Amino acid sequence: xxxxxxxxxxxxxxxxxxxxxxxxxxxxxxxxxxxxxxxxxxxxxxxxxxxxxxxxxxxxxxxxxxxxxxxxxxxxxxxxxxxxxxxxxxxxxxxxxxxxxxxxxxxxxxxxxxxxxxxxxxxxxxxxxxxxxxxxxxxxxxxxxxxxxxxxxxxxxxxxxxxxxxxxxxxxxxxxxxxxxxxxxxxxxxxxxxxxxxxxxxxxxxxxxxxxxxxxxxxxxxxxxxxxxxxxxxxxxxxxxxxxxxxxxxxxxxxxxxxxxxxxxxxxxxxxxxxxxxxx
Amino acid sequence: xxxxxxxxxxxxxxxxxxxxxxxxxxxxxxxxxxxxxxxxxxxxxxxxxxxxxxxxxxxxxxxxxxxxxxxxxxxxxxxxxxxxxxxxxxxxxxxxxxxxxxxxxxxxxxxxxxxxxxxxxxxxxxxxxxxxxxxxxxxxxxxxxxxxxxxxxxxxxxxxxxxxxxxxxxxxxxxxxxxxxxxxxxxxxxxxxxxxxxxxxxxxxxxx
Numbered sequence: 001x002x003x004x005x006x007x008x009x010x011x012x013x014x015x016x017x018x019x020x021x022x023x024x025x026x027x028x029x030x031x032x033x034x035x036x037x038x039x040x041x042x043x044x045x046x047x048x049x050x051x052x053x054x055x056x057x058x059x060x061x062x063x064x065x066x067x068x069x070x071x072x073x074x075x076x077x078x079x080x081x082x083x084x085x086x087x088x089x090x091x092x093x094x095x096x097x098x099x100x101x102x103x104x105x106x107x108x109x110x111x112x113x114x115x116x117x118x119x120x121x122x123x124x125x126x127x128x129x130x131x132x133x134x135x136x137x138x139x140x141x142x143x144x145x146x147x148x149x150x151x152x153x154x155x156x157x158x159x160x161x162x163x164x165x166x167x168x169x170x171x172x173x174x175x176x177x178x179x180x181x182x183x184x185x186x187x188x189x190x191x192x193x194x195x196x197x198x199x200x201x202x203x204x205x206x207x208x209x210x211x212x213x214x215x216x217x218x219x220x221x222x223x224x225x226x227x228x229x230x231x232x233x234x235x236x237x238x239x240x241x242x243x244x245x246x247x248x249x250x251x252x253x254x255x256x257x258x259x260x261x262x263x264x265x266x267x268x269x270x271x272x273x274x275x276x277x278x279x280x
Numbered sequence: 281x282x283x284x285x286x287x288x289x290x291x292x293x294x295x296x297x298x299x300x301x302x303x304x305x306x307x308x309x310x311x312x313x314x315x316x317x318x319x320x321x322x323x324x325x326x327x328x329x330x331x332x333x334x335x336x337x338x339x340x341x342x343x344x345x346x347x348x349x350x351x352x353x354x355x356x357x358x359x360x361x362x363x364x365x366x367x368x369x370x371x372x373x374x375x376x377x378x379x380x381x382x383x384x385x386x387x388x389x390x391x392x393x394x395x396x397x398x399x400x401x402x403x404x405x406x407x408x409x410x411x412x413x414x415x416x417x418x419x420x421x422x423x424x425x426x427x428x429x430x431x432x433x434x435x436x437x438x439x440x441x442x443x444x445x446x447x448x449x450x451x452x453x454x455x456x457x458x459x460x461x462x463x464x465x466x467x468x469x470x471x472x473x474x475x476x477x478x479x480x481x482x483x484x485x486x487x488x
Contacts, residue, residue, distance in 0.1 A: 021419075059425070061422075140284070192285070235320075235324075259350060260350065280315060280317050
């Protein structure tokens with residue numbers, strides 16, 4: 001690292017570029033985190049200086065290096081009740097609006113993508129059971145999708161490490177999980193509450209059937225996409241949602257930088273994006 | 281009440297009555313539907329049809345629903361053929377600022393397709409179009425970006441065009457831009473913003 005120091009000007013230049021490309025903003029306090037990963041990629045790509053690496057990053061037509069760097073700059077992990085404030089927002093702000101305008105007793109439909117190993121869709125099911133009184137009055141459909149069939153099989157199995165369940169209250173752990181070897185397995189009732197499906201979000205044929213959802217959770221996925229794929233995903237969600245439906249992104253993601261299709265809703269718990277009620 | 285499971289496709293078009301065939305002729309008709317949702321789906325699926333760009337561009341000029349316009353522009357970007365690119369260039373001349381900005385965003389995604397016409401855009405008689413062309417360069421992944429910007433600051437007589445190029449050179453420029461920046465600074469010696477912008481760009485280049 002001492003061989004490829006990154007100057008303040010270079011850091012600022014990189015920070016502006018990376019923000020424009022990904023919407024991820026690094027504060028000056030993250031300087032060490034950013035420098036360390038930049039140096040790692042500078043060395044891995046055989047560049048000698050930040051300047052030559054930055055040129056490559058900017059002008060590589062495939063965008064492959066930007067993807068690699070983005071992967072490295074984001075903490076790719078998931079666990080139960082991650083970004084729990086969004087589930088609170090779901091229960092306290094979003095569902096009351098949806099329920100208030102439902103004209104029939106049709107189920108409330110939630111699409112969770114990516115499913116990854118299932119922590120997120122299962123967290124939603126658990127949170128609704130524990131915190132939403134409406135669960136007694138409404139049917140809920142949770143469909144969770146991922147491009148990776150192996151991770152979907154893992155999700156269906158519902159077997160987790162200590163790390164994945166560490167945010168869960170002990171009471172919930174005891175109520176919904178059983179010990180299996182070194183891990184914890186989610187009970188059958190919750191596992192069967194979620195439908196897992198394989199979907200490539202960039203493939204029209206895959207997403208065409210996904211309609212009439214009230215809520216989409218798509219957290220920490222779009223940051224891995226290039227601009228056009230991100231836009232395509234936003235358009236796919238638009239037609240997957242009912243008018244007035246909501247989409248929740250990861251805390252570092254912003255729909256406003258991707259598409260103008262959605263309205264920003266600032267709830268007390270979180271910022272959420274909404275398809276306009278008047279649209280068809 | 282409870283958690284229930286149905287297949288995700290249980291509430292899809294498969295259960296709706298189709299008003300248009302999904303072939304190219306049907307999609308062309310659907311693009312003119314009164315229903316915005318149908319127009320969006322037509323704009324997506326037309327990507328597989330020949331002559332799609334001309335149809336989409338024609339609709340784009342008349343389309344007032346933002347969601348459909350966005351779908352049309354995305355499909356044009358994915359197609360990226362000559363008709364699509366020239367149609368996007370024409371959008372730069374539109375009085376509709378939103379459409380212009382949308383076209384710029386699309387063109388940024390098409391470096392190989394836009395590169396052959398960039399010289400013409402940067403020499404356009406309309407200074408606004410030249411500024412929009414520099415805006416396209418801002419995120420265009422193409423190795424000629426710096427040389428195009430140098431060419432702008434060396435030759436363009438319009439201060440706003442040069443100012444836009446200098447701002448960008450501060451970010452993407454190298455030592456190769458230094459002399460051109462100094463000449464530009466001298467050329468617009470009476471423009472305070474240009475003095476500031478060139479100094480900032482030069483400072484950034486020196487830090488490299």
